[in-house]
Amino acid sequence: xxxxELSEYRLVGTRPLxxxxxxxVTGRARYGADISMPGMLWGAVVxxxxxxxxxxxxxxxxxxxxxxxxxxxxxxxxxEGLTGENWNLxxxxxxxxxxxxxGHAVAAVAAxxxxxxxxxxxxIEVEYEVLPHVIDVxxxxxxxxxxxxxxxxxxxxxxxxxxNVARYIEFGHGDPEAGFSAxxxxxxxxxxxxxxxxxxxxxxxxxxxxxxxxxxxxWVCTQGQWFIRQMCSAVLGLEAAQLRVTxxxxxxxxxxxxxxxxxxxxxxxxxxAGGRPVKIVxxxxxxxxxxxxxxxxxxxxxxxxxxxxxxxxxxxxxxMQGGAFPGAPVDMAxxxxxxxxxxxxxxxxxYDVLANRPKCAAYRAPGSxxxxxxxxxxxxxxxxxxGLDPLEVRLKNAVKEGDRAxxxxxxxxxxxxxxxxxxxxxxxLAQPLGPNQGRGIASGYWFxxxxxxxxxxxxSEDGTVQVSVGTPDIGGSRASxxxxxxxxxxxxxxxVRVNVVETGALGVNEPTHGSRATFASGKAAVTAARxxxxxxxxxxxxxxxIDAEAVEWANGAAQxxxxxxxxxxxxxIEEIAAKMGSTGGPISGHHESVPEGVxxxxxxxxxxxxxxxxxxxxxxxxxxxxxxxxRAIHPAYVExxxxxxxxxxxxxxxNEAYIYGQDGRxxxxxxxxxxxxxASDLPMIETEIxxxxxPGHPFGVRGVGETGITPPLPAIANAIEAxxxxxxxxxxxxxxxxxxxxxxxxxx
Amino acid sequence: MVMVNLWSSLSRFTGGETxxxxxxxxxxxxxxGLKAAYPxxxxxxxxxxxxxxxxxxxxxxxxSVADAGEVFLMQRMKGG
Numbered sequence: 001x002x003x004x005e006l007s008e009y010r011l012v013g014t015r016p017l018x019x020x021x022x023x024x025v026t027g028r029a030r031y032g033a034d035i036s037m038p039g040m041l042w043g044a045v046v047x048x049x050x051x052x053x054x055x056x057x058x059x060x061x062x063x064x065x066x067x068x069x070x071x072x073x074x075x076x077x078x079x080e081g082l083t084g085e086n087w088n089l090x091x092x093x094x095x096x097x098x099x100x101x102x103g104h105a106v107a108a109v110a111a112x113x114x115x116x117x118x119x120x121x122x123x124i125e126v127e128y129e130v131l132p133h134v135i136d137v138x139x140x141x142x143x144x145x146x147x148x149x150x151x152x153x154x155x156x157x158x159x160x161x162x163x164n165v166a167r168y169i170e171f172g173h174g175d176p177e178a179g180f181s182a183x184x185x186x187x188x189x190x191x192x193x194x195x196x197x198x199x200x201x202x203x204x205x206x207x208x209x210x211x212x213x214x215x216x217x218x219w220v221c222t223q224g225q226w227f228i229r230q231m232c233s234a235v236l237g238l239e240a241a242q243l244r245v246t247x248x249x250x251x252x253x254x255x256x257x258x259x260x261x262x263x264x265x266x267x268x269x270x271x272x273a274g275g276r277p278v279k280i281v282x283x284x285x286x287x288x289x290x291x292x293x294x295x296x297x298x299x300x301x302x303x304x305x306x307x308x309x310x311x312x313x314x315x316x317x318x319x320m321q322g323g324a325f326p327g328a329p330v331d332m333a334x335x336x337x338x339x340x341x342x343x344x345x346x347x348x349x350x351y352d353v354l355a356n357r358p359k360c361a362a363y364r365a366p367g368s369x370x371x372x373x374x375x376x377x378x379x380x381x382x383x384x385x386x387g388l389d390p391l392e393v394r395l396k397n398a399v400k401e402g403d404r405a406x407x408x409x410x411x412x413x414x415x416x417x418x419x420x421x422x423x424x425x426x427x428x429l430a431q432p433l434g435p436n437q438g439r440g441i442a443s444g445y446w447f448x449x450x451x452x453x454x455x456x457x458x459x460s461e462d463g464t465v466q467v468s469v470g471t472p473d474i475g476g477s478r479a480s481x482x483x484x485x486x487x488x489x490x491x492x493x494x495x496v497r498v499n500v501v502e503t504g505a506l507g508v509n510e511p512t513h514g515s516r517a518t519f520a521s522g523k524a525a526v527t528a529a530r531x532x533x534x535x536x537x538x539x540x541x542x543x544x545x546i547d548a549e550a551v552e553w554a555n556g557a558a559q560x561x562x563x564x565x566x567x568x569x570x571x572x573i574e575e576i577a578a579k580m581g582s583t584g585g586p587i588s589g590h591h592e593s594v595p596e597g598v599x600x601x602x603x604x605x606x607x608x609x610x611x612x613x614x615x616x617x618x619x620x621x622x623x624x625x626x627x628x629x630x631r632a633i634h635p636a637y638v639e640x641x642x643x644x645x646x647x648x649x650x651x652x653x654x655n656e657a658y659i660y661g662q663d664g665r666x667x668x669x670x671x672x673x674x675x676x677x678x679a680s681d682l683p684m685i686e687t688e689i690x691x692x693x694x695p696g697h698p699f700g701v702r703g704v705g706e707t708g709i710t711p712p713l714p715a716i717a718n719a720i721e722a723x724x725x726x727x728x729x730x731x732x733x734x735x736x737x738x739x740x741x742x743x744x745x746x747x748x
Numbered sequence: 749m750v751m752v753n754l755w756s757s758l759s760r761f762t763g764g765e766t767x768x769x770x771x772x773x774x775x776x777x778x779x780x781g782l783k784a785a786y787p788x789x790x791x792x793x794x795x796x797x798x799x800x801x802x803x804x805x806x807x808x809x810x811x812s813v814a815d816a817g818e819v820f821l822m823q824r825m826k827g828g
């Protein structure tokens with residue numbers, strides 16, 4: 001029986017049409033670049049062509065003399081004295097003394113047309129003194145590497161560390177050496193993953209307006225309008241409440257739109273141009289050169305295993321570069337790397353390293369895919385050496401509720417074992433494989449996140465309901481929040497409209513990140529709906545002349561709670577709404593909190609590949625995602641998240657990489673050369689939703705958006721070894737690399 | 749007293765200890781207590797950490813640790 005038919009709910013678990021569907025298929029939806037205003041100027045950004053250079057002089061006189069040019073800004077137009085991450089954001093927005101990577105903004109110009117702005121940008125003369133640069137993480141951590149920034153190390157970094165180490169972390173438990181001694185097989189391997197971009201279809205775009213009085217507005221494509229407000233305010237020295245930020249529809253974010261890039265530039269240009277609004281739309285090249293990819297990683301992993309597949313100890317050292325600023329997700333990578341396993345002993349060491357590359361941004365389960373690539377690859381290799389079934393070994397070592405996580409705390413309710421059992425019984429595992437074909441399996445984990453959340457709900461005069469949320473809808477959250485609200489109120493899904501609102505309409509909301517929107521905004525919407533229900537019961541009770549406690553809510557109507565409450569016909573939401581003006585005024589609900597009860601999500605992927613021994617090309621034949629969703633509110637969207645994560649992971653595994661020349665310049669800054677998977681590269685990605693309800697959510701929701709990108713990297717590496725007999729420990733596993741490995745294996 | 753499990757590289761600020769006791773009823777009290785007892789931790793705690801109480805990330809400074817069975821200090825959690 002299909003999962004949907006088993007649902008105990010009226011609406012939760014069904015698959016209604018998405019509320020934004022018509023707008024998107026008709027082109028009516030307004031994305032960042034679709035916003036225009038009367039009197040608007042266009043902005044263009046001058047970017048460093050050098051990976052590392054001192055900015056000797058900027059001369060904008062020729063640009064300023066060009067008709068139609070209304071403003072030029074450099075770092076001199078930004079306030080001084082910022083510290084910590086605010087300084088990092090400002091420095092990344094506009095270079096100060098040095099350009100720190102190819103594509104780093106050094107000046108910006110606003111003019112009356114996009115072409116004129118671009119022309120003016122070309123006329124801005126920047127004199128550079130080129131400095132030594134470093135790109136690769138293993139080069140950057142060398143003691144003699146070019147120093148990106150003196151004093152960048154925070155208090156976690158021990159004295160005597162290499163100069164580009166910005167953060168250091170070490171944690172663990174038990175006695176790893178004793179664990180390795182108890183093992184029948186101990187293996188230690190090194191792995192590397194490349195930085196990859198989130199690859200959202202919609203480039204960054206914004207329209208900013210800022211007056212001399214410090215009051216401003218911004219329309220922007222973002223995952224978090226309050227983050228944009230806070231960061232722009234900090235970088236420009238504004239009062240946050242004076243800046244009103246409205247999010248557009250969003251064509252993908254995946255973590256990359258949780259921070260600022262050119263948004264402060266549009267505001268700074270606007271202020272200098274007398275308050276005229278300034279629109280900036282990035283090209284794809286700008287997106288790839290100057291907006292956050294994820295980090296690249298170099299990792300050493302050691303695991304001990306008994307001959308029957310029990311893991312006795314684990315040791316990992318991860319080095320990650322996240323560009324010219326601290327922030328590589330090495331801590332998250334280490335936390336997640338061994339999370340699916342119950343480990344008697346473990347040691348984790350991590351270095352966050354600076355390099356001359358763009359400031360990394362969050363990318364779907366930041367860090368977890370890299371850690372999984374290393375750990376899940378080594379476990380597969382050891383299973384192969386010991387002649388063990390990799391799925392059985394994963395089951396044998398799987399964590400469950402009450403177990404200590406590899407990173408310390410005790411797990412609450414989790415569904416890893418249920419997920420692995422679902423994989424075990426899936427028909428894909430029985431599919432026969434032909435020559436040059438192989439099957440790979442890997443697990444993945446993401447914590448999920450809560451965060452500041454504020455939601456308002458209002459009953460309309462006709463009994464329909466509007467819900468205002470602060471989390472932009474990047475994966476179907478409007479539909480899922482409408483379903484949960486309608487389920488709670490006992491009304492139709494179509495009678496609820498969920499609006500993503502601007503910063504002036506609600507309290508602070510964290511972005512849609514950390515797989516939190518359906519969990520956190522959904523939980524808040526349910527609480528707000530319950531408040532409205534309580535008020536509607538009170539209004540009905542007043543009409544009936546009975547105590548409010550004697551009224552209950554069922555099927556979208558107030559009803560006497562029992563025979564002793566009196567005999568009154570149900571009073572529906574439409575009737576209560578129609579007369580609310582004369583029974584006490586508007587009826588609404590509101591909830592704000594940092595919701596407790598986040599539920600973590602485990603997943604397991606199985607991939608069948610065929611490797612062409614003549615070209616090294618890997619074809620994905622079959623792909624299965626199994627993941628614990630807690631409760632799938634709108635299963636189609638959950639499946640979409642599973643598929644999207646897998647597709648991005650496949651790209652990361654097989655093709656995507658930043659390619660830098662010896663000069664430190666990015667050589668593949670367009671999608672023709674930066675190869676994301678397209679539909680013809682992929683089979684239909686099959687999904688199976690496991691539901692181990694999260695006790696911390698009224699409907700059992702766990703975030704599902706991020707875990708799915710974690711297993712593909714190792715699952716495909718494991719499948720390639722099964723198909724071609726070569727173990728790939730460095731990404732991407734592109735045809736030339738796989739072919740070289742095959743040739744090397746043939747030559748012995 | 750609450751036993752707080754630290755990540756091990758913080759032990760250089762706590763005389764080699766990876767688990768330390770502080771007198772605290774809330775997360776705020778716990779963090780203040782740690783800073784008072786081990787001043788070297790202050791910049792790290794001020795930069796932002798996650799306090800995990802009985803397996804769940806505390807959602808605020810007022811969260812109670814009085815009856816906590818297990819408290820871990822972790823790097824600040826975030827997501828994409």
